[in-house]
Amino acid sequence: MSRVIGKANRVLLALAGLILLIVGGGVLATGLGVSVPSWWPFDGKSDVLLSRSDRYRWRGDGWWWPVVIAVLAVLLLIALWWLLAQLSRSRVSEVLIDSGDGEGAVLRGRALEDALGDEADRLDGVSETKVRLSGRRTAPRARIRLRMEPHGAPAEVLRGLSDEALAHARTSAGLDELPAEVRLKAVKHRAERVT
Incomplete structure (x- = not known):
C-alpha cells in the first residue's frame, strides 16, 4: 500500500x-x-x-480579502508540510554503537537490516523477509514484514524472531532495546489443475 x-x-x-x-x-x-x-x-x-476592476470588485465586502489571504495561507502551509514530508528520511542510514571506549562506532543501517532479514529468513515457516529501520540513529526501531509459508506457525515464528534474530541484532549493535513492529502475511499459492 x-x-x-x-x-x-x-x-x-x-x-x-x-x-x-x-x-x-x-x-x-x-x-x-x-x-x-x-x-x-x-x-x-x-x-x-488582477485588473483594477478585479481588485476593487469585492472591496465593499469586508469578508473577501481576509478569506483570500486565509485560503492562500492554508495552501502555503499544506505545501510546506508536503515539502517537509518529502525531505524527511524515514530510514535510518546508520546506527550509533557504544564501543565502550568512549569513542563509539557507526554501523550502516542497511547492514543491520540485511543481517536481521537473513536471520529471519532462516526461521522455519518464513519464505520472505523485508526489514526497515526507522527512528533515530541512537534508538532505531525495526519494521519487519514476514511472508509465511502455509506450514508456518505464527507463534513459533514470532518467538524465534524475538529470541534469536532481534536478540542477536540488539547484542551485536550494542543496543539496550530494539522495538519491532512485525507484520505477517500468508503466501498465496495459485490453484493448479491436476490431471
Missing part, C-alpha cells in the same frame, strides 16, 4: 511542479516581452494579473 502512495505522491509532485513551471515560465516570458501564444491570458509587459 505504501508503494502505491509513494508513486501517487511522486506523480502529484511532478504534475504540480510541471504546472508551476509552465505557468511561471509563461508569466516570466510575458513580462520580459517575449511573444507568447494567442491563447495566453496575459498580453505583454503592461498587463497585470
